[in-house]
Amino acid sequence: MSDSQLYVKGDNKITKPALYTGLVILLAILPLFVKSPYYLNVCILTFTYIVAAVSLRVILISGQTSLAHAAFMGIGAYTSAVLAKELGWTPWICIPLGALVTTGIGILVAFIFSRVRALLFGMLTIFFGMGIIYVIQVFSKWTGGYAGIMGITPLFGISKVPYYYFFLGITVVSLLALYRFEFCRIGKTLKTLDQSYLVASSVGIDEVKTRVLAVGVGSFFVGLIGAAYAHYTLVLSPTSFGVLQSIYLVMYVLIGGLGSFAGPIIGTAVLVIIPEAFRGLKGYSPFIFAGLLLIINFLMPQGLVGLPQLIRSRLEHRKGKGGTHAP
Amino acid sequence: MLLEINKLTKYFGGLAAISNFDMVVNELEIVGLIGPNGAGKTTLFNLITGVLKPTSGKVKFDGKDITGKKPHVVAELGIGRTFQLNPLFADYTVLENVAASFNLRPKSSYVDAYFNTATYRKNEADILNQSLEILQLVGLDKIQDELAKNLPHGYQKMLGIGRALAVKPKLLLLDEPLGGMNSDEIDFTMTAIRKTRQRGVTVVVVEHNMKIMDLCDRVIVINFGHKIAEGSPKEVRGNKEVIQAYFGVAHVA
Numbered sequence: 001m002s003d004s005q006l007y008v009k010g011d012n013k014i015t016k017p018a019l020y021t022g023l024v025i026l027l028a029i030l031p032l033f034v035k036s037p038y039y040l041n042v043c044i045l046t047f048t049y050i051v052a053a054v055s056l057r058v059i060l061i062s063g064q065t066s067l068a069h070a071a072f073m074g075i076g077a078y079t080s081a082v083l084a085k086e087l088g089w090t091p092w093i094c095i096p097l098g099a100l101v102t103t104g105i106g107i108l109v110a111f112i113f114s115r116v117r118a119l120l121f122g123m124l125t126i127f128f129g130m131g132i133i134y135v136i137q138v139f140s141k142w143t144g145g146y147a148g149i150m151g152i153t154p155l156f157g158i159s160k161v162p163y164y165y166f167f168l169g170i171t172v173v174s175l176l177a178l179y180r181f182e183f184c185r186i187g188k189t190l191k192t193l194d195q196s197y198l199v200a201s202s203v204g205i206d207e208v209k210t211r212v213l214a215v216g217v218g219s220f221f222v223g224l225i226g227a228a229y230a231h232y233t234l235v236l237s238p239t240s241f242g243v244l245q246s247i248y249l250v251m252y253v254l255i256g257g258l259g260s261f262a263g264p265i266i267g268t269a270v271l272v273i274i275p276e277a278f279r280g281l282k283g284y285s286p287f288i289f290a291g292l293l294l295i296i297n298f299l300m301p302q303g304l305v306g307l308p309q310l311i312r313s314r315l316e317h318r319k320g321k322g323g324t325h326a327p
Numbered sequence: 328m329l330l331e332i333n334k335l336t337k338y339f340g341g342l343a344a345i346s347n348f349d350m351v352v353n354e355l356e357i358v359g360l361i362g363p364n365g366a367g368k369t370t371l372f373n374l375i376t377g378v379l380k381p382t383s384g385k386v387k388f389d390g391k392d393i394t395g396k397k398p399h400v401v402a403e404l405g406i407g408r409t410f411q412l413n414p415l416f417a418d419y420t421v422l423e424n425v426a427a428s429f430n431l432r433p434k435s436s437y438v439d440a441y442f443n444t445a446t447y448r449k450n451e452a453d454i455l456n457q458s459l460e461i462l463q464l465v466g467l468d469k470i471q472d473e474l475a476k477n478l479p480h481g482y483q484k485m486l487g488i489g490r491a492l493a494v495k496p497k498l499l500l501l502d503e504p505l506g507g508m509n510s511d512e513i514d515f516t517m518t519a520i521r522k523t524r525q526r527g528v529t530v531v532v533v534e535h536n537m538k539i540m541d542l543c544d545r546v547i548v549i550n551f552g553h554k555i556a557e558g559s560p561k562e563v564r565g566n567k568e569v570i571q572a573y574f575g576v577a578h579v580a
Contacts, residue, residue: 180441180443181441184440184441184443184447185430185433185435185437185440185447185451186437186440186441188423188426188427189427189430191416191418191419192416192419192427195415195416195417195418195419196414196415196416196417198378198398198410198414199410199414199415199416199490200399200416201378201397201398201399201402202376202398202402202407202408202410202491202494203402203407203427203428203430203431203490203491203493203494204399204402204403204428204430204431204494205399205430206399207399213437259418
C-alpha cells in the first residue's frame, strides 16, 4: 500500500496484504457457518468498536488525547436516529448525514480546543463528552433523554446476516481509507505533532490546521459507524456514549498498541470478545483493564500487536541465537 | 539587510528578558550571539521565530514585518532554526526527520498524497533526493535509517541542523550547535556551517563555546537582555565590558 521509498519499511510488502485479504475472506464466509444471532451480534459490535478505535487512533497519533470519542460516536448515532424518526427519512440518507454532522462538530471543537495541549486538552474533551450527555437530556423531546430513544428505523429485517455484511463492509472500507491516510505524507505530518510540536512548527507545519484535520477525519468515521450502529440496535441510551465509554476506546488502542495501525483492531477484538465470552467477569472489567494495562506496560511496550515478535525473540534467545534484536 | 530588529522588548512578569534590543543581519553573514547564561539569547530566537510574542518592538525579515507571526509562518518565510535542548522527531529515523521537515512549498497537495498521484510520487522522490543531499552535508548519510532517539548527542545536534535546512531557509538560527560536542564533532560542525553559508544561507549562531568566534564575521554580546558590545571577533575579545560580563569585575588595585 505504501508507495514512496521513504515510507516503506521493507520485508512484509507481500505477506501483509495477503494476510489481510485472507482474513476478510474468512470473515465474509463466516455467516455460512455461524448461524447464531448471538455470535453475529458480537461480531457486529466488534466491527463497530474497531472503526471507533481505529478512528480514535488517528486523533491520538496527532498528539491529541481525546477522551470524547464515544461522544462523537453518540453525535452520529443520535443525529441519524432522530432524523430518521422525526422526519421519516430513510436511514440510507440519515447515516451519511450523521457522519457529516459529526465531522462538522468535530472540526469546530478541534479548532476551539487547538489552543491547548496535553492534559488541558484531555480535560476539555472530558467536559465536552459530559456536555453532550447533557444536551441529549435537554432535547429529550426528540432524544428521549436519559431513558433513551426507541423505535429507530431499522436498516434491514429481523435477520442479523445483512447487518453483518453491512458492518463488515463499512469496517473494511473505513480501515482501507484510514490506512492510506496514515501511510502517505498526511499521516507522517500528523505524527510529527505528537513527537514535538515545537520542532514541527519550526519546519513550517501548521499545528492548528493539522490537528483539526486529524479530528475531522477521526470524527467522520466514528460518526459514520455510530450512525450505522443506531439503525442496528434500534435503541440508544446516552450511557453508551459517556466518558467511561470514551476511556474504554482509549484502552482498546493502548492495549492493542498505539504505535501500529493493527493495534486498535487487535485491542478491540480482544477486549470486546473476552468480556462477552466470560460474562460472569463483566463486573470486574475495570480491574481486568487496569491489570492488562500494567502487563502491557511492563512486558509488551508495543501492545498486543508486539506479542508475536516478543515470543519469537524470546524463543530465539532461549535457543542461544540471542543478540539478533533489531536496533 | 536580511534581518532587522528594532527596539525589541520582552517582559516576563516584571523582568525584562530582552530590552530595547537592536540588531541587523546582512545577507550571507555569519553572526555570533554570545553572552552568559540567562542573557536572553534563546529568548531572542524565540521572539524572532514567533514562539514568543514580543512586548514591544519590531522584527523585519527580508523586507517584511514578521513581528508576532506564528512559528510555521515564519518558517515558511524562510527562517530555519535549531533548539538548544534539541528536541527531535524521536521516533522517526534520521531520514524521516529530514523528509518530514520538507512540508513547506510541497509540489503536491494532500489530495495528491492521498490518491497517490503521479505528482505526489514525483514530489516524494524529489524530497528523498534532497533529504539525502542534506544528510550528506551534515554527515549523517551513513546512518539514515537509525532512529533519531538512538543517536549520540553530537549527531542529534547535526540532525537538528539538517532538519532546519529542509525548510530551505534564507536565514538559519542555530541555538548552541556545539553544545556537548567533542572537538572532532566541533570541527565537523563548524565546517558544515561554513558550507551552509556557501549554499547561500545567512547564519546567526548562539554559542557559549568561544571557538565559534573563528567562524563569525561579526559578534554581538548580550547580557541581561541588553546588547553590551558588537564588532569583529577580535574587537569583542578585547572589549572591557565583555570581559567583565564573563569573568566579573576585576579588582585591580
